[in-house]
Amino acid sequence: MSESNKAARNKELVVHGFTEFAAGNIDVLRTVLHEDFIEHSPGNPSGREAFIAFVAKAPVARARLDLKRVVADDEHVVMHYHMATDDDPRGVAVVDIWRLVDGQIVEHWDVVQPVPETARVPHGMF
Template identity: 80%
Template sequence: MNETSETARNKAVAVHAFNEFAAGNLDVLRTTLRDDFIEHSPGNPSGREAFIAFVAQAPVARARLALKRVIAEGDYVVMHYHMTTDDAPRGVAVVDIWRLVDGQIAEHWDVVQPVPEDARTPHGMF
């Protein structure tokens, strides 16, 4: 597989999984995450089943997720999105970094930043 088609496939897998998850389909994680999935965020468990159980109870499972941009290169897909809840309407800006192997997500890193008041971000967060 050449670099372009691998990148396109990985981007398509990640975007499909994101859209399904954002629509409330947590089961998409069972087919998208590898069994030996590695999580790099502090406090989050590694392993597909442990991670799914954790995420099912986390605020992200009930949040609104608005995808703003996707950047992909080879094995890596980076997603930038806005996550909001009824309790936190300003929400947080999230950047997820996914590494894919053979069409499944093998590793995950993230960066999360609270969205401040509009006056503090004259050019916007997104």
């Protein structure tokens, strides 16, 4: 079964935003996030401008982001990626869940897990 057109558009929008953000373009968030964006990650603020100000100072803004997989349906896009920094080359595995309405991200959830030593993960994290 192929992706619906809506799922494909949602996936394209989120992947474009991710790619631009990963390249250092934090302003792309103003085009993809709804003004009343809701954030579910503890400690992170809701609202587009508050979230952008927060994330611009967060480690993710300076990290290397290596996208591993994307799953989309008509309402959600799920991304699985590796986030690493020079200070933490093993980094973390991240799963972001984005909910979209009318071509903008309206909600976000995430799960973050430290990447252990290779010997502890015989089948790999990704």
